Amino acid sequence: MKLNIAVLPGDGIGPEVTAQAVKVLKAIAIxxxxxxxxSNALVGASAIEKFNDPLPEATIETCKSADAILFGAIGKTSYDLDPYAKIRPEQGLLRLRKTLDLHTNIRPVIAYDDLLIKSSLKKTQIKGTNILIYRELTSGIYFGDKYLSEDNNTASDVCKYTREEIERVAHSAFKAAQSRKQKLTLVDKANVLESSRLWRRVVQELAAQYPNVEVNYTYIDNAAMELIINPKQFDVILTENMFGDILSEEASVIVGSIGLLASASIGDNHVMFEPIHGAYTKATNKGIANPIASILSAAMLLEHFGLDDEASLVRDAVEKSLTLHITTPDLNNKYDNITTTKVGDFIEDFINNPD
Amino acid sequence: MKLNIAVLPGDGIGPEVTAQAVKVLKAIAIxxxxxxxxSNALVGASAIEKFNDPLPEATIETCKSADAILFGAIGKTSYDLDPYAKIRPEQGLLRLRKTLDLHTNIRPVIAYDDLLIKSSLKKTQIKGTNILIYRELTSGIYFGDKYLSEDNNTASDVCKYTREEIERVAHSAFKAAQSRKQKLTLVDKANVLESSRLWRRVVQELAAQYPNVEVNYTYIDNAAMELIINPKQFDVILTENMFGDILSEEASVIVGSIGLLASASIGDNHVMFEPIHGAYTKATNKGIANPIASILSAAMLLEHFGLDDEASLVRDAVEKSLTLHITTPDLNNKYDNITTTKVGDFIEDFINNPD
Ligand SMILES: [Mg+2]
Ligand SMILES: [Mg+2]
Structure with a gap:
């Protein structure tokens, strides 16, 4: 298969982890x-530095002409500490998602047996957890109108949803549930928010088309608790943009490290794959960034194009690295010299010479 | 001291847990x-049933003329399942908070040694956790303008904050931090939301007035993860309304049961005390509802009026009940016949005859 892949390493640890994922994809290709x-392109703070724009036109063009996008991470501490900054790295990612209409974000949360001990949760609680989070990615409060008064003393954000926006991600989530344990949980705040009530109505209506799927409804505050108390109750979680952001990052404690969570962002015409972690600026170029989330994002890319054997081999390689403790310090208290690159090298070698 | 206390038991398990808190307050008084x-008053679904209004005028009057309010819980499954319902139990609580201007909600999260084993988190992770969450309670997206299009296909909610709204709860949080471990963490989403950037600016400015307090800033998605990985890093958490709702319910996993978390809602002219849990309709009248959150809310009430010895005695009684496993089933796998009332009776007896 021929695939033209746009690579957007971004900021912080983005470039170093993405480099490992590219290495893995090259090994698969061979x-x-x-x-x-x-084709590489700039995004985020690195793009601001060069073009004063977190999402330059050239980057959009590279992405539009690619079959798939591999994304690293964006963000920079100096912007985090300056709430007055008008141009911000995160705008690059948000505008990219919107421009390419990447409306459906899929985040698998899988508890690896070899890592049960790493989690802050008790082993019995998490063993066997396998959740797929469907997060709406191009609407909600992250994209709603923003307002700041002239005197800087009043600010607001709008969380808006339309039926169509909910339906497309909901259909994907229902279909995923059908091929899994036939359970879908909608997470919203329908007892308080009008937009959440729209979510609940739409999902209640669509449920009739998927009679074999058991649908549950829960509020975000309760879900944040239940996800930790009993993660195994969940199969597919469907939710709006910000709630999905919160829940998936929280869910990383089940897996043992946020450095393991991959995601796919699916639109009607474009697809993008990225780790759920951020730029983690303070770890940049120290060799301690975990590349597995990026490598597993590459596996999701392969799978998206029907390359299931290839994706499986990448996953086997990742699991082997976990079993043998060939992992970065976030997961390793056995060896202290396993760098980002060494993890990538091990996985590349395994692909070249599977046991 | 003379105190006129308005009691709003509300719905579901609200009445049964509130009854135990009232019993405890009566024992303290004697x-x-x-x-x-x-003075009892109706609120929530029970008020809708009688007056077609979740917050009848009479209830507001009872609250306004009281020195303090003891609140149970509201909500009912039938409303949760009907996203078209125009009159909803939760409106009673939201309108009450707004009418009485209860802007500052304080939620202690304390890991009791006797309960470390009950948590889904590892003991070493949580032992010693003592967090005070300051949640803004009368603004943000729960109170912003709501919109539903005529065709029911578009819905929105506005998250709006003013400098004044942020300042008053922030000052309280800074003062609390001063009397504790001098650490304050602001939780927001300033990389994406305009309202969060206002929070960050205001807190950055106020920080200059509290030079002995170390201030940290973190995003809600990251905070939802860090709260589980390393809860002991937090002292005072300051955050907006919805983020506080999510984080505090999530934090209940540290304590071992949501049935233990109390809260105080403080305004300039009124104060209200309530468990953070909801109406938990399906447990109603089964004797399994944990009354401790409500009883600890009563302890916060006593403390608010300077009755520190009284509050301490209530807390000692609660801890004794935990040590002796005189607890409802959510915490008990030793005895299976300890009801809501029995827990209340034990705590009442302890107050009458402390060891
Ligand atoms: Mg996130
Ligand atoms: Mg809540």
Whole structure:
């Protein structure tokens, strides 16, 4: 298969983890006779530095002409500490999602047996957890109208949803549930928010089309608790943009490290794959960034194009690295010299010579 | 001391847990020579059933003329399942908070040694956790303008904050931090939301007035993760209304049961005390509802009026009940016949005859 992949490493640890994912994709291409070409482009703080724009036109063009996008991470401490900054790295990612209409974000949360001990949760609580979070990605409060009064003393954000926006991500989530444990949980705040009540109505209506799927409804505050108390109760979680952001980052404690969580962002015409973690600026270039979330995002990319054997091999390699403690310090208290690159090298080697 | 206390038991398990808190307050009054009078009033679904209004005028009057309000819980499954309902139980609570201007909600999260084993988190992770969450309670997206299009296909909610709204709760949080471990963490989403950037600016400015307080800033998605990974890093958490709702319910996993978390809602002219849990309709009248959150809310009430010895005695009684496993089933796998009332009776007895 020929695939033209846009690579947007971004900021902080983005470039170093993305480099490992590219290395892995190249190994897959060689071993399975595919032709993957890679085109790099700037986004986030690195794009602001060069073009005063977190999402330059050239980057959009590179993404639009690619079959898939591999994204690293964006963000920079100096912007976090300056709430007056008008141009911000995160705008690059948000505008990219919107421009390419990447409306459906899929985040698998899987408890690996080899890592049960790493979690801050008790082993019995998490063993066997396998959740797929469907997060709406191009609407809600992150994209609603923003307002700041002239005197800087009043500010507001609007959380708006339309039926169509809810339906497309909901259909995908229902279909995923059908091929899994036939359970879907909608997370909202319908007892207080009008937009959440729209979510609940739409999902209640769609449920009739998926009679074999058991649908549950829960409030975000309760879900944040239940996700920790009993994660195994969940199969597919469907939720709006911000709630999905919160829940998926929280869910990383089940897996043992946020450095393991991959995601796919699916639109009607474009697809993007990225770790759920951020730029983690203070870890930049120290060799301690975990590349597995990025590598597993590459596996989701392969799977998206029907390359299931290839994706499986990447996942096997990742699991092997976990079993053998070939992991960065966030997961490792056995060896202290396993760098980002070494993890990538191990996974590349495994692909070249599977046991 | 003479205290006129409005009691709003509300719905579901609200009445049964509130009854235990009232019993405890009566025991305190007798043993310490106080005169506490109690005036009951309806709120939530029970008020809708009788007056077609979740917050009848009579209830507001009872609250306004009281020195303090003891609140149970509201909500009913039938409303949760009907996103079209125009009159909803939760409106009663939201309107009450707004009418009485109860802007500052304080939620202690304390890991009791006797309960470390009950948490889904590892003991070492949580032992010693003592967090005070300051949640803004009368603004943000729960109170912003709501919109539903005529065709029911578009809905929105506005999250709006003013400098004044942020300042008053922030000052309280800074003062609390000063008397504790001098650490304050602001939780927001300033990389994306305009209202969060206002929070960050205001808190950055106020920080200059509290030079001995170390201030940290973190995003809500990250905070939802860090709260589980390392809760002991937090002292005082300051945040907006919805984020506080989510984080405090999530924090209940540290304590071992949501049935233990009390809260105080403080305004300039009125004060209200309530458990953070909801009406938990399906547990109603089964004797399984944990009354401790309500009883600890009563302890916060006593403390608010400077009755520190009285509050301490209530807390000692609660801890004794935990040590002796005189607890409802959410915390008990030793005895299976300890009801809501029995827990209340034990705490009442302890107050009458402390060891
Ligand atoms: Mg996030
Ligand atoms: Mg809540």
């Amino acid at each position: 071993n399975f006779d595919h032709v993957f070409t890679f | 043993n310490f020579d106080h005169v506490f009078t109690f």
